[in-house]
Ligand SMILES: CC(=O)N[C@H]1[C@@H](OP(=O)(O)OP(=O)(O)OC[C@H]2O[C@@H](n3ccc(=O)[nH]c3=O)[C@H](O)[C@@H]2O)O[C@H](CO)[C@@H](O)[C@@H]1O[C@H](C)C(=O)N[C@@H](C)C(=O)N[C@H](CCC(=O)O)C(=O)O
Ligand SMILES: Nc1ncnc2c1ncn2[C@@H]1O[C@H](COP(=O)(O)OP(=O)(O)OP(=O)(O)O)[C@@H](O)[C@H]1O
Ligand SMILES: N[C@H](CCC[C@H](N)C(=O)O)C(=O)O
């Protein structure tokens with residue numbers, strides 16, 4: 167594609183562009199290199215490297231010196247980068263839903279994909295867990311990938327015949343304009359609580375970044391589905407209404423989809439829902455209150471994208487759990503279950519432990535830690551939640567990355583001084599299993615579906631589910 171076509175800016179020296187990238191290390195001859203100032207590095211420092219690798223054009227901030235190849239300086243290089251990606255890969259599923267919030271995005275997009283599929287649509291979802299499509303599964307690097315990877319994914323899905331797509335919109339992705347050129351049919355909001363304060367400047371900044379999805383990226387005539395049991399959700403609903411949007415309110419107090427009653431069974435929950443005034447009773451084959459909230463958000467999103475209410479509610483009775491979200495990894499010979507979950511925030515841990523309680527007659531034992539190079543302020547707060555809501559807490563490592571693992575554990579232990587400290591995650595899981603008595607329950611939180619422990623810059627293969635299964639076997643529980 168010609169540079170002028172790609173940028174929609176007339177060019178004196180129009181050149182053919184073979185690819186776009188924001189990473190100088192990916193540049194091939196004929197590439198357009200977008201030199202973006204970042205959080206760790208500055209892409210503008212890599213312009214020479216990109217030119218040496220054969221870059222045919224540079225897009226960046228304004229005011230850089232003239233170059234040997236066409237240089238386009240703009241106020242918002244990340245925006246034009248996303249727009250160029252959409253021009254290079256123009257296809258996308260006709261119906262595209264974006265889901266945001268601190269917790270529940272991955273679960274909700276997967277549930278929505280399952281409801282659409284139940285209703286006979288060619289459906290896919292993508293985010294933290296990778297891409298799940300009728301053609302199969304493929305991994306992805308980020309919850310919301312960089313604009314080029316994102317539009318390539320959307321275009322591939324459209325080529326494969328996917329008509330309904332659901333994607334996660336992370337706050338980093340929204341802040342960095344990764345999805346600014348996506349055509350959104352409907353958006354959803356789950357909740358907002360503290361996370362990523364290493365990146366965002368407090369709750370209000372975090373909220374405004376998430377709100378961009380609704381106030382800037384979702385068209386004013388597109389429907390939005392909002393969990394109104396959340397204070398920020400209520401604020402957002404008012405803002406969207408003022409924009410003239412069709413707002414579907416869901417949750418325990420949702421005017422459109424109201425959760426009236428939840429009756430927990432051993433591994434399922436019977437829901438009584440009131441949908442636009444009509445009562446439905448359905449058995450959700452999943453445990454945990456937070457799964458109910460995600461299921462009703464997905465129900466709302468299915469309804470606003472054309473699935474009949476009766477069909478969408480029926481689909482809830484067939485939902486399969488999402489990998490690493492209250493996933494049952496096994497049980498001891500006395501029947502005490504082990505759940506693996508991705509709770510990695512104060513609110514996530516709170517919801518998780520409250521979700522497990524109605525299904526547990528004995529003690530709840532929790533094994534958890536906090537990630538390195540991530541919001542340090544959440545560590546003691548997560549510790550305090552574990553101290554309050556679990557009976558036994560074991561603090562262990564969860565992706566220390568470039569930080570000292572013992573210091574991270576120490577910060578967590580400030581919130582739960584009575585907890586046991588076992589740095590080695592496999593040993594911590596084994597210790598948790600050894601403590602289990604009949605009627606108890608072990609919860610392993612923080613890594614969910616993850617397949618590695620990140621120490622320094624190295625990813626050591628590690629799966630909570632696999633480690634728990636191996637420990638159960640070694641302990642003679644299978
Ligand atoms: C904080 C953050 O989101 N950073 C992402 C962002 O980095 P950045 O733009 O700040 O990049 P940088 O490292 O400062 O470099 C600036 C620019 O120089 C370029 N560069 C750098 C080095 C070089 O040799 N040549 C070169 O061209 C980089 O490609 C980049 O364009 O853009 C990079 C390229 O796309 C991402 O790899 C990087 O993800 C880092 C690794 C990351 O861990 N991100 C996480 C926190 C993230 O985004 N997570 C969210 C979800 C979190 C959740 O699920 O809760 C996500 O959507 O995945
Ligand atoms: N609606 C919810 N409210 C509160 N906590 C939730 C909710 N849904 C999920 N959680 C908790 O958060 C964890 C992560 O859930 P999920 O992966 O669906 O969220 P996410 O928003 O995609 O997270 P990430 O930002 O890491 O991509 C779950 O394992 C669970 O412990
Ligand atoms: N995807 C999120 C959650 C990771 C959860 C936990 N395992 C950690 O490493 O902090 C992040 O990168 O912040």
Ligand SMILES: [Mg+2]
Nearest residue numbers: 271272293294
């Ligand atoms: Mg996710």
